[in-house]
Amino acid sequence: xxxxxxxxxxxxxxxxxxxxxxxxxxxxxxxxxxxxxxxxxxxxxxxxxxxxxxxxxxxxxxxxxxxxxxxxxxxxxxxxxxxxxxxxxxxxxxxxxxxxxxxxxxxxxxxxxxxxxxxxxxxxxxxxxxxxxxxxxxxxxxxxxxxxxxxxxxxxxxxxxxxxxxxxxxxxxxxxxxxxxxxxxxxxxxxxxxxxxxxxxxxxxxxxxxxxxxxxxxxxxxxxxxxxxxxxxxxxxxxxxxxxxxxxxxxxxxxxxxxxxxxxxxxxxxxxxxxxxxxxxxxxxxxxxxxxxxxxxxxxxxxxxxxxxxxxxxxxxxxxxxxxxxxxxxxxxxxxxxxxxxxxxxxxxxxxxxxxxxxxxxxxxxxxxxxxxxxxxxxxxxxxxxxxxxxxxxxxxxxxxxxxxxxxxxxxxxxxxxxxxxxxxxxxxxxxxxxxxxxxxxxxxxxxxxxxxxxxxxxxxxxxxxxxxxxxxxxxxxxxxxxxxxxxxxxxxxxxxxxxxxxxxxxxxx
Ligand code: MSP
Numbered sequence: 363x364x365x366x367x368x369x370x371x372x373x374x375x376x377x378x379x380x381x382x383x384x385x386x387x388x389x390x391x392x393x394x395x396x397x398x399x400x401x402x403x404x405x406x407x408x409x410x411x412x413x414x415x416x417x418x419x420x421x422x423x424x425x426x427x428x429x430x431x432x433x434x435x436x437x438x439x440x441x442x443x444x445x446x447x448x449x450x451x452x453x454x455x456x457x458x459x460x461x462x463x464x465x466x467x468x469x470x471x472x473x474x475x476x477x478x479x480x481x482x483x484x485x486x487x488x489x490x491x492x493x494x495x496x497x498x499x500x501x502x503x504x505x506x507x508x509x510x511x512x513x514x515x516x517x518x519x520x521x522x523x524x525x526x527x528x529x530x531x532x533x534x535x536x537x538x539x540x541x542x543x544x545x546x547x548x549x550x551x552x553x554x555x556x557x558x559x560x561x562x563x564x565x566x567x568x569x570x571x572x573x574x575x576x577x578x579x580x581x582x583x584x585x586x587x588x589x590x591x592x593x594x595x596x597x598x599x600x601x602x603x604x605x606x607x608x609x610x611x612x613x614x615x616x617x618x619x620x621x622x623x624x625x626x627x628x629x630x631x632x633x634x635x636x637x638x639x640x641x642x643x644x645x646x647x648x649x650x651x652x653x654x655x656x657x658x659x660x661x662x663x664x665x666x667x668x669x670x671x672x673x674x675x676x677x678x679x680x681x682x683x684x685x686x687x688x689x690x691x692x693x694x695x696x697x698x699x700x701x702x703x704x705x706x707x708x709x710x711x712x713x714x715x716x717x718x719x720x721x722x723x724x725x726x727x728x729x730x731x732x733x734x735x736x737x738x739x740x741x742x743x744x745x746x747x748x749x750x751x752x753x754x755x756x757x758x759x760x761x762x763x764x765x766x767x768x769x770x771x772x773x774x775x776x777x778x779x780x781x782x783x784x785x786x787x788x789x790x791x792x793x794x795x796x797x798x799x800x801x802x803x804x805x806x807x808x809x810x811x812x813x814x815x816x817x818x819x820x821x822x823x824x825x826x827x828x829x830x831x832x833x834x835x836x837x838x839x840x841x842x843x844x845x846x847x848x849x850x851x852x853x854x855x856x857x858x859x860x861x862x863x864x865x866x867x868x869x870x871x872x
Pocket of ligand 1: 373383
């Protein structure tokens with residue numbers, strides 16, 4: 363049994379949960395469930411990032427205090443994930459007392475070790491990114507991410523000697539080729555490290571910003587949000603005791619999108635080095651969801667909200683689409699047309715039809731009573747079992763590699779095989795021959811094994827569907843892993859079919 367610690371970014375509380383946040387969180391949830399399904403102990407952390415200029419400004423725009431504003435949006439993130447069925451183990455807020463005191467403890471430690479100094483700095487500051495840009499990094503004088511013109515700010519601040527850790531960081535990334543994955547992001551980080559690193563400004567004067575964690579060694583300053591927020595990954599474990607830090611921390615799998623690669627691949631590891639903490643195990647970086655109309659934004663009115671998707675299409679169908687459509691690491695396009703096409707083709711037709719066909723035949727021919735298997739299986743029966751065994755192996759390999767879309771592809775190709783098995787064995791024809799009744803019973807028994815196997819293998823991706831399948835098979839309490847052929851005793855009664863994924867008619871498309 364391995365231990366695994368999965369984290370999402372801490373989402374800023376200046377925006378309500380949307381498609382992008384949901385994707386990372388669904389991936390984290392799927393990964394956790396998959397690890398548990400193979401017997402690992404898994405811990406999933408998510409939460410909200412609540413300090414800094416950006417939040418203070420959003421609160422002011424909403425005529426409220428930063429704390430009230432953060433409470434409201436953080437609560438919204440939490441209730442959204444609850445409503446979406448995300449199995450997080452802890453929800454951290456950077457305003458939590460325990461987090462704040464942990465940040466101060468680490469700051470003091472690094473300060474005492476001489477890795478934090480006081481100095482003057484002038485630079486182009488983007489409020490959207492909460493960071494300074496060098497002139498070279500700007501595109502035509504604008505922030506490459508927000509397309510806004512950063513403000514030139516010059517002030518006295520505290521700096522973390524990040525540059526000092528550059529050689530060690532480079533060696534570490536080179537020594538562990540899959541530390542940052544997929545490869546393209548590792549390459550990006552290595553390219554970045556070819557230039558000398560600057561030290562990191564880690565404070566903001568309270569004359570300009572009060573909404574932050576006070577520096578323990580100078581009350582005139584608060585902590586820079588990234589230095590505060592990144593530490594959540596370790597501070598969250600503190601509430602479970604030191605032991606958790608030993609057991610879970612070194613097995614950390616961070617999940618982020620490419621927008622926050624630099625803080626996670628450069629600031630964070632150097633902070634850990636300075637704090638004398640071990641490095642995370644993997645930084646897993648995915649691409650961006652883009653809309654047909656370009657970037658998702660409130661002003662364009664094209665923001666996808668998870669609870670609206672759940673209400674209209676069902677959470678599992680939405681999860682399936684997200685996991686099947688995006689190749690982890692690359693950008694993907696979101697459109698309702700593509701979502702509806704996948705629901706109809708993969709879920710309503712392929713999966714849904716197979717399940718309802720099998721259960722309907724079981725009901726019609728045997729009043730739902732499972733028939734015995736003979737000791738000699740036909741070649742096509744063994745082939746069916748082996749196909750699913752092979753798909754499971756492939757699925758596990760792809761999951762370990764975060765290739766969710768390929769894991770689902772592998773499972774759907776086994777589903778295709780099962781559909782062909784129905785056509786090949788033709789129980790609906792055999793049933794007309796009184797001498798073939800026992801063969802019909804066997805064929806359906808094998809097909810029930812298909813449904814049972816699907817309920818197990820689909821569980822990480824579509825947990826509700828998996829539960830529904832088990833309820834239909836009336837095997838809620840059975841052990842998950844009985845081998846093929848031993849999942850049902852003859853005489854067990856299963857339930858009549860029900861529609862799992864209604865076909866979405868094209869009129870419903872927008
Ligand atoms: N607060 C920082 C993270 C601190 S972590 C210590 C932050 N917050 S955020 O609210 O902006 O969230 C960024 C993350 O949201 C991305 O890294 C990604 O996980 C998710 N996404 C937001 N928009 C996205 C897309 N359009 N597509 C895919 N995921 C994106 O950055």
